Amino acid sequence: MESEDKKGVRLSRQRETILAELCKVKTHPTADEVYDMVRKIIPRISLGTVYRNLDFLSSRGVVLRLGGAGTQKRFDGNPTPHPHLRCSVCGRVDDLEYPLPLPEVPVEQAMGYTDLRCDVEFVGICPICARKKM
Amino acid sequence: MESEDKKGVRLSRQRETILAELCKVKTHPTADEVYDMVRKIIPRISLGTVYRNLDFLSSRGVVLRLGGAGTQKRFDGNPTPHPHLRCSVCGRVDDLEYPLPLPEVPVEQAMGYTDLRCDVEFVGICPICARKKM
């Protein structure tokens, strides 16, 4: 029954817009990049609201919060776990467009951990930063 | 020639102790857990020094800095990339003690990224937190 989960949840223009903008791009924006995107539509939105909604959406599995190696967290409009490429120089994150089976661990080998989800991230240098180095 | 890399590098008691303590444990301590460990040996060490040295050591590949899903970064005395298990509740990180081949991406599929290193992290609930929930 999904109604149990949705009890008391409202659809504000802010929340709607944040999700729409995030799904629109193929980049993996940080919270304040999302803030900039949404501000073009709702100029008076606050950064706190953006954080609250990204939190809300990722806790419901509607979007993905990428932990990753960098300082800032990045968000992905595609909630299905899939491998990412991260640039160790500029922090940019791309989707890996190559079918790569996510590794799995037999439950009895998971050292007692449960509900395992696999995160795969390839860290390297993106073509743009590689070029700059020359 | 390793002397080129080591130009001007000194081995202070602080740096030595930080590395020794980190290698001694099988947990994956955060910077201030390392601070606590080292403070038992060098009480007047500063947190800044711990950060500077963990930075120094990981940039040289002597230890591993785990990006990971949590807020704080964790460090691993074993510099060889290997899969980790992370508890999404308490943030604890364990080594996966199960041989799992790290996925590889053919260079021509890496979307122009170079020097790729693979990070695999399984996120789930550790046995301790699972028990607490009951």
Next chain:
DNA sequence: CTGCGTGCAAATGGTTTGCATCCAC
């Protein structure tokens, strides 16, 4: 009407940094 969501601003918390001093080489 209700109470969830928002805007604003202050607070947090991990990490970084400037600077004078210290000590490994």
Next chain:
DNA sequence: GTGGATGCAAACCATTTGCACGCAG
């Protein structure tokens, strides 16, 4: 002696939070 490393404290910066108001249901 020299410059890399330290201790201390202030600065940073991404993120979180308290509070009064606004608006979706």
